[in-house]
Each structure stands twice: as structure tokens, then as C-alpha cells.
Amino acid sequence: MIKELIDTLFEFQNLPDGDLLYILDNMDANTFDYLSRKADEKRRQFYDNQIYMRGLIEFTNFCQQDCAYCGLRKSNTKITRYRMKLEQILDCCEKGYDLGFRTFVLQGGEDPWFNDDRLEEYVRTIKNKFPEVALTLSVGERSRESYKRLYDAGVNRYLLRHETASPSLYESLHVGMSLENRKRCLHDLKEIGYQVGAGFMVGLPGQTHEDLVMDLRFLYELKPHMIGIGPFIPHSDTPLANATKNTIDLSLTMISLTRLMVPDALLPATTAMGTLDRYGRERAIKAGANIVMPNLSPIDAKQNYEIYQNKICVNDDVTHCRGCIEMRIKNIGYEVNMSRGDHYEFNKSNQQY
Ligand code: SAH
Numbered sequence: 001m002i003k004e005l006i007d008t009l010f011e012f013q014n015l016p017d018g019d020l021l022y023i024l025d026n027m028d029a030n031t032f033d034y035l036s037r038k039a040d041e042k043r044r045q046f047y048d049n050q051i052y053m054r055g056l057i058e059f060t061n062f063c064q065q066d067c068a069y070c071g072l073r074k075s076n077t078k079i080t081r082y083r084m085k086l087e088q089i090l091d092c093c094e095k096g097y098d099l100g101f102r103t104f105v106l107q108g109g110e111d112p113w114f115n116d117d118r119l120e121e122y123v124r125t126i127k128n129k130f131p132e133v134a135l136t137l138s139v140g141e142r143s144r145e146s147y148k149r150l151y152d153a154g155v156n157r158y159l160l161r162h163e164t165a166s167p168s169l170y171e172s173l174h175v176g177m178s179l180e181n182r183k184r185c186l187h188d189l190k191e192i193g194y195q196v197g198a199g200f201m202v203g204l205p206g207q208t209h210e211d212l213v214m215d216l217r218f219l220y221e222l223k224p225h226m227i228g229i230g231p232f233i234p235h236s237d238t239p240l241a242n243a244t245k246n247t248i249d250l251s252l253t254m255i256s257l258t259r260l261m262v263p264d265a266l267l268p269a270t271t272a273m274g275t276l277d278r279y280g281r282e283r284a285i286k287a288g289a290n291i292v293m294p295n296l297s298p299i300d301a302k303q304n305y306e307i308y309q310n311k312i313c314v315n316d317d318v319t320h321c322r323g324c325i326e327m328r329i330k331n332i333g334y335e336v337n338m339s340r341g342d343h344y345e346f347n348k349s350n351q352q353y
Pocket of ligand 1: 069071108139140159161163200201231232233234235272308
């Protein structure tokens with residue numbers, strides 16, 4: 001019964017919510033094996049065995065939001081805050097470029113210092129120096145006008161996880177924020193022309209299988225170009241310090257189901273997966289993921305960009321990371337692809353530079 005449901009999902013990219021719930025409620029090791037092989041097959045239809053690389057630059061950890069799970073939340077007074085200067089970011093890009101990276105992801109907390117003028121100046125300078133590189137921003141919720149300005153300044157992609165599509169769970173984790181506004185941002189970004197990334201965490205306290213079905217449904221309807229899925233990892237200086245973790249298997253199941261429902265999406269094997277399990281990123285790739293995001297930030301920035309604790313690779317130099325990841329990917333029979341790695345539907349003709 002469950003395998004037939006997976007076959008139907010493979011063929012039609014969709015199932016009623018009740019059937020998705022049935023799959024989640026009845027998953028076991030055997031079924032997961034089957035599901036992940038199907039997800040791998042589906043990914044190969046669009047992206048073959050290519051795993052695309054993104055260079056991540058965590059350029060500020062100041063944040064005006066107070067998300068209950070995140071170590072960067074404004075109420076966390078224990079964290080050392082930093083904000084990289086433009087020159088430092090350019091240095092990271094330079095290093096990344098020399099290592100072959102053609103996508104840079106600038107991620108940060110919601111740092112009000114980066115008003116539109118400042119952020120635009122940063123973006124324009126980076127884009128001028130590295131015109132053929134795809135530039136991705138991930139700096140939270142902004143106005144439509146702001147997203148438009150940044151797009152016009154040369155930003156190609158934007159990552160903004162919806163975090164959870166369950167309205168009650170969302171409200172309980174985000175004081176002063178709303179799921180409606182998060183969705184508004186994602187729709188604005190898409191309309192403006194960005195390649196857009198949404199995504200969610202797995203294993204949030206109180207999160208049910210019903211909630212996860214809502215995530216799948218939301219993604220199926222939005223059809224984002226990128227979807228970041230990672231396990232929630234408790235941080236000791238947040239209100240969720242004592243929550244339990246170990247949700248790696250459920251995260252892998254969600255990656256595979258997402259691959260079947262949004263088959264052409266770019267799905268990262270997240271650092272959070274690698275943090276909970278030594279081979280978490282490899283397992284994510286085998287379950288249908290096709291992106292890895294090595295960290296190009298300087299070591300002191302990496303250490304202070306503590307969304308959750310015990311993040312892997314924070315003491316490693318990027319040259320080392322590049323080699324390590326390449327070896328890991330080859331070991332499981334996939335290939336590293338250093339090109340921009342645009343979404344299937346975005347070709348050079350509609351791509352702005
Ligand atoms: N301020 C930006 C970037 C947030 S950090 C934004 O709002 O998009 C990137 C992602 O890390 C978040 O979207 C969230 O899904 C994830 N994250 C935050 N805290 C986490 C935790 N404790 N465990 C796992 N993932 C976490």
C-alpha cells in the first residue's frame with residue numbers, strides 16, 4: 001500500500017494530504033530505502049548526478065528578530081556580534097572565486113544597519129567585481145520595494161525559509177512576526193523574478209506529521225526554485241534549549257518527499273544534517289538533495305554565526321572544505337559541479353547579470 005502511494009507520488013507529483021500523512025505515519029527503514037531511491041531517480045531526470053556548490057558568506061549576525069530556536073535572536077546577549085566590512089566580503093568572494101565557486105550566498109540576521117542604500121552598495125560592488133557569478137541574498141523579511149531594488153542591483157536569488165507552514169506553530173516560535181508576511185515576501189520575491197528558496201525545519205518542539213504535511217502542501221503550491229530542509233538543533237541560549245533533537249531520519253524522509261513533489265527544485269544537503277550525523281550530507285544527497293554550501297566566511301565569523309551549536313567545519317579553512325566535500329561527493333558516486341547551477345527553468349537568456 002505505502003509503496004503504491006510512493007509510486008503514485010513519483011508519477012503525479014501529488015497525493016491528497018491524508019495519503020502524505022499515511023506515508024509519514026508508516027515510514028520504516030525498508031520503505032525509506034524505496035522512497036529515497038525513487039527521489040534519487042527523480043532528481044536524475046532533471047540534474048543527473050551533479051551536485052552544485054554554493055559559497056556561503058555569513059556577513060552579519062546582528063538580528064532584530066527573536067525567533068525562539070535561533071542563536072542569533074536579539075534576546076541572546078551571550079553571542080559576540082559582528083558585521084563584515086565590504087572589503088572583508090570581497091576577500092571571501094575572491095578566495096571562493098579562485099577555488100572555482102560561481103555562486104555566492106550572502107546570509108545574515110535581520111540587521112537594520114543594512115538599510116537599502118548600504119546593502120545595495122555592497123551588492124553592486126560585489127556584482128561589478130564578479131559579474132558572471134550568481135549572487136544570492138538571505139537576509140530575512142524586507143519590503144517589496146527593497147527586494148526590487150536589490151534585484152535591480154544585481155541579486156539573482158533569495159533564500160527565505162518559511163520555517164514551518166503550520167500557522168499555530170509559526171506563531172508560537174516567532175513573537176512579533178507572522179506567517180502571512182513570510183509568505184508575502186516569498187510571493188513578492190518570485191514575482192520580481194528572483195530564483196527563490198523556501199524551506200523548513202524538521203523536529204521543532206510540538207511539530208506533528210500534520211504540520212509537515214502542511215509544509216509539503218505549501219511547497220507544492222509555491223513551487224520554489226530552492227528548498228532548504230534541515231533538522232532543528234537546540235541552542236542552549238534560546239528558550240528551546242532543552243528540546244530533543246535526533247530527527248535525521250525524518251529530515252531525510254522530508255527531503256525525499258519534497259523531491260517527488262517539487263521535482264526540479266534545488267535541494268541543499270544542509271550543514272545541520274552534517275552536524276547531527278557525520279554522513280548526514282551524504283545521506284541527504286542519496287535521498288534526493290543536490291546542493292552543498294561550503295562556508296567561505298573567515299574562521300572568527302563562522303564561530304560567531306552560531307544559529308545552533310557544534311556546527312561542523314567552523315575551524316576549517318575553505319580550501320580544506322572544498323577538497324573534503326569533493327571527496328565525500330565522489331565517494332558516494334556523484335559529481336561536483338562548480339558552475340552557477342541555475343534552476344532548471346532559468347537559462348542564460350532570461351538571466352540578468
Ligand atoms: N535571517 C535570515 C537567515 C536565517 S539563518 C532569514 O530570516 O532567512 C538560516 C536558517 O537557519 C533559518 O532560516 C532557519 O531555518 C535555520 N535555523 C535557525 N536556527 C536553527 C536551529 N536552532 N537549528 C536548525 N536550523 C536553524
